[in-house]
Amino acid sequence: MDVSAENIAALNRKTKLAGITNITTQVGEAEKTILCQVCADIVFFGIVLHDFQDPLEVLANARLMIKPSGSLVNLDWKKEQSPFGPPEAIRFSQDKAIQLIESQGFKVKSVSNSGLYYYIIVAEL
Numbered sequence: 001m002d003v004s005a006e007n008i009a010a011l012n013r014k015t016k017l018a019g020i021t022n023i024t025t026q027v028g029e030a031e032k033t034i035l036c037q038v039c040a041d042i043v044f045f046g047i048v049l050h051d052f053q054d055p056l057e058v059l060a061n062a063r064l065m066i067k068p069s070g071s072l073v074n075l076d077w078k079k080e081q082s083p084f085g086p087p088e089a090i091r092f093s094q095d096k097a098i099q100l101i102e103s104q105g106f107k108v109k110s111v112s113n114s115g116l117y118y119y120i121i122v123a124e125l
Helices: 005-018 055-065 094-104
Strands: 040-046 064-079 107-114 118-124
Touching: 005 055, 040 055, 055 064, 055 094, 094 107, 094 118
Parallel strands: 040 064
Antiparallel strands: 064 118, 107 118
């Protein structure tokens, strides 16, 4: 899901060229969308949690979609200056992201670095 129809169209083109058929895309706002109830093995946020207007609502929606045995995965920018990426001021620290995730009923299972500029948090219900 992405708010940008152009981004969704580009992803659809790439998946078609690669022969990937098990991906469903949708234009929309994560704050206003629950794709399904208790259906997802993984809900993955790729360097976007800091961009949502209401990250708590997005996490609450994710919680509704994840199966009891499923996971939430949040990959995001470290809250430090880097040669590219969003301004440091809008990035969430690991501690802030953990606090947001746990406030919606998730239990953080692991936190680790993912390269020089990112961290990754895995949480479960």
